Amino acid sequence: MGLSVDLNADMGESFGAWNLGDDSALLGIVTSANVACGFHAGDPDVMLKTMKVAVDNNVGIGAHPGFDDLRGFGRYRMQVPLPSLANQVRYQVGAAQAMARAAGGEVRHLKLHGALANMCSENQDMARACYEAALSVAPEIIIMVLAATAQQRAVEELGATFVGEIFADRAYNDDATLVDRSKPGAVIHDAAIAGPRIAEMVKAGAIITESGKHIETQIDTICLHGDTPEAVEIARSVRSALEGDGIEVKTFRT
Numbered sequence: 001m002g003l004s005v006d007l008n009a010d011m012g013e014s015f016g017a018w019n020l021g022d023d024s025a026l027l028g029i030v031t032s033a034n035v036a037c038g039f040h041a042g043d044p045d046v047m048l049k050t051m052k053v054a055v056d057n058n059v060g061i062g063a064h065p066g067f068d069d070l071r072g073f074g075r076y077r078m079q080v081p082l083p084s085l086a087n088q089v090r091y092q093v094g095a096a097q098a099m100a101r102a103a104g105g106e107v108r109h110l111k112l113h114g115a116l117a118n119m120c121s122e123n124q125d126m127a128r129a130c131y132e133a134a135l136s137v138a139p140e141i142i143i144m145v146l147a148a149t150a151q152q153r154a155v156e157e158l159g160a161t162f163v164g165e166i167f168a169d170r171a172y173n174d175d176a177t178l179v180d181r182s183k184p185g186a187v188i189h190d191a192a193i194a195g196p197r198i199a200e201m202v203k204a205g206a207i208i209t210e211s212g213k214h215i216e217t218q219i220d221t222i223c224l225h226g227d228t229p230e231a232v233e234i235a236r237s238v239r240s241a242l243e244g245d246g247i248e249v250k251t252f253r254t
Contacts, residue, residue: 005202006221006252007239008032008144008165009231010064010113012050013041013073022232027053029235030224031251032060034111034144035099037092040066040074044099051103060251061105062144063096063134065089066113074114075181082126086133093137109163110134111144112151120154121146121177127154135160142254148176148207148217163220163252168198168238169228172209176217179210191233195241198222202247220252 011023012035020041027033033054036042042050054061066074068088080088093110100107112120112130120127127150131143135158145151147164155162169188171179179186188194201207202222206214224235242249 002246002248003202004248004250005219005242006031006060006163007224007235007249008034008062008111008221009224009235010034010036010111012036012046012064014046015041015043015070023050024053025232026224026235027057027059029232029239030059031249032062032109032221034062034064034109034113035096036113037063037065037095039068039088039092040070040072040113044095047096047099048103051100051105055103055105058251060108061096061100062109062111063093063107063141064111064113065092065116065130067116069115074116077115077119082129085126086129089130089133090137093134093141097138107138107141109142109144110138111165117146117151118178121149121151124150124154124157127151128158131155131158131160142252144221146176146178147219148215161254163254164218165221165223166198166201166207166217166219167223167225168194169225169234172207172215174209174211174213174215176207176209176215185210187228188234189228189230191230191237194234195237198238199241199245199247202242203245
């Protein structure tokens with residue numbers, strides 16, 4: 001059997017009169033969509049519109065909860081007591097479920113956003129609290145984890161269904177965490193680099209870090225960010241590079 005991989009993108013990040021990203025174009029390229037749930041971005045109108053387009057394109061729908069941080073787009077590290085954080089995750093997953101059903105679909109997966117995701121990639125207890133909260137609302141939900149981090153260890157400890165994710169446009173540290181966005185080279189903006197780089201990782205079955213270290217891991221899905229000017233160009237480059245190397249692009253199965 002040949003290699004296959006899912007392509008996911010964060011979307012539904014517009015808010016009221018403010019538009020962010022080209023969701024319609026991305027939904028013609030990706031196979032899974034992580035839809036903002038209103039805390040770090042998005043609103044009910046944006047959620048429903050985005051999910052309807054996802055359903056029309058046969059793209060899997062995911063809940064994408066983040067910190068309650070519209071001003072910082074969920075990228076400020078926040079210290080929230082774990083019981084309160086768990087309730088914030090439950091609240092956002094519930095909103096995503098309601099809107100997905102109204103759009104004629106269902107929420108398949110969960111993926112944490114921004115600083116919340118980064119902190120959970122370092123803190124297994126925090127990750128477990130978020131995942132237990134999601135599972136308490138949606139017991140069958142598939143959890144998308146940053147591969148080879150504390151997120152993966154937490155979901156394995158819970159015995160929950162998960163898929164391993166790597167990023168098309170982010171550099172990696174040697175512990176499989178993402179290089180901080182404040183550092184040079186943390187975000188990859190060149191589509192000509194992003195596509196072949198990801199195809200190499202999928203074929204190797206490993207994250208390749210900035211130092212060249214190979215971290216063997218389960219790679220089921222690749223994240224394509226939707227909030228950068230070159231997002232659609234990078235998405236097309238990644239899909240083209242994968243298919244050019246004989247790697248099938250399709251919605252993940254578990």
